[in-house]
Amino acid sequence: MGGPSHQPEISATDLQQLSASLVKRQRLDAPSWDHRSALLTGRMWVSELEPGMQLRLADIQDRFGLTSQAVLPAGIKIALVIAGNAHVRYGDFEASLGPQATHTGLLVTLPSATNFERRGQAGDDERTLTLSLSPAWAARHGYQAVLTASPDAPQAAYWSPSAGLLALASRLFTLQPTDIGHPAYRLQLVGFAMALAGEALAVACPSPNMLTSSHKPDRRLARLMSMVDSGQARGVTQAELAHQLGMSLSNLQRRFHHQHGEALGSFLRRHHLSLARDAMAREAMSIETAAALAGYTSATNFATAFKREFGSRPSDHQKASAFTPCQKIVINKALDASL
Template sequence: MPAIPPPTIDKQRLRALSSPLVAQHELYAPDWDQRAPLLEGSMRMIQPQPGMYVRLADVRDRYDLISEAELPPGIRLALVLSGQARVRFGHHQLTLGPDTADGSMTQAMLVSLQETTGFQRFGRANGHERTLTITLTPAWLQRYLADHMAGRAWQDTLGQHLALVTWSPSYVVRELAQRLFAPLTETGPLPELSERLITEGCALALIGEALSGQHPPVREQRDLTRLREDRRLQRLRAMIDTGEAYCLTQDALAERLGMSHSSLQRQFRTHFGISLGRYLRVRRLQASRQALCEKGVSVEAAAALAGYTSAANFATAFKRQFGICPSACRQ
């Protein structure tokens, strides 16, 4: 009997599941042809309370995939039950999971967003993660926590933009979360009401652990060398975001940052799970697409912006990345 292929998630499905919670959702996968699914596995959204959203993702990346989005104000919590998740909220770069490289066993995080904030997820081809993500809107926070916000510990956690807590959740919370990913029992799937109540209980337990005050907010505890490297990567991200990096070779970038070329390549891949060259190519193509669509530049000018001397080569790369020809953006 042939093996049943795993379910897949394409771009439309991924964006549909994310659209209630993010804006300006962009997906970058250098080897993706736009026709193939991006992920294998399952992903679904549950809303146990008004203003509380729980997303369950048990997925494997089919490509090196960078997801970028703008997150509205609110609270984000994430619990990684297996595999690893590499994410960035503003200036916070995090690797979560029970088997992180440094053995920290940091499986959960809470971050407070007081304003719209940039977010990135860095997926690696064949990388797996089983993650429960909770979004709490300002309306939920006002409704459920207003009477408690006077406490200093809560203010430190929720009242400051990008205030961050990481911890390893209790065994009870982890087991409760695992049950949501394996809802089959001897009598069949969990009834809808039971699933909603278990999801609500798991989410409230995670929130309670994060705000219990039994673990301090994350502080910078790296040595001076690691801190200096982080600052260099933050500067590199700023150069990429402003477009300054597009005009420089990688050797020139490394010199600007006070690093060797090999060190820059190694640190970028370690932090973001993709080579710097691939990341820059995708970002240049994205900038060229924006110029074509919003500014009406010529295809030749867009090719130059993306770093291509040949309009034909640019058109091939553009169609591979976005599924359309550059000329279609100008119509």
């Protein structure tokens, strides 16, 4: 393997940039790989659906037999392999997933940072959907007990997807280049991710009586997320957002961190920079236009913030073809008051 391919290529740099928000200390290696050729062909993209919830879709072929090692942060991982095979290890737990294996679905709870390994075979195809849920997301939705039940080591549970969920999963891979970023496709991603979490978590926490949420609904934060979704928060300072929400800045920052497990400033910066990155990948857009889209008046400041956030320059993400094999989409679903 490793010869010329007419499929979109995914390089080591692509993989590292794509995984930056999901893993730490990633290492990539493969037999006979010259460290210059693309490791995979196909498509891979990550969607941040709401704070603490990220969905990765991979429709790939392994060119060299890639072994990927990394450290995963604490949280919940839900994997579904609908085609091909995936061989993974979380800590000391190993699993093979896929239609030809015994299981297609796996849920792993990670109470702390955990070593991860994925082993591929040259020539193997794979269609995988992986949902990453942070501890803050789990707590917000009443699933903190899943992470605290066994605080010393990862816990794994196999699960079987419903026919309806499989149909939804397959449909997500039929997108065209212009679909990425379209509101209708975003809604499909959000709906699928919630259904995926619901089916898989039902295995780990089958009794509703086990679930208690440490977070009460926060209507002002729900309004904030709606403003972020609609673009009303772009170029607006945190102090101005707090004023529009009828809160003090310190109260807004404290409540956001308590609800979502991260600083408001970090979330807003990543969100707007990611919107600009995705727009550059889809459209022929100048750096100045991308900077304005992200809420920056200075292209230089935008480039500096972009490099700090993603480890690459804005120009590295400017549209070079009709389809970019690796894309990262930030999609923020307004938090309903019922959550």
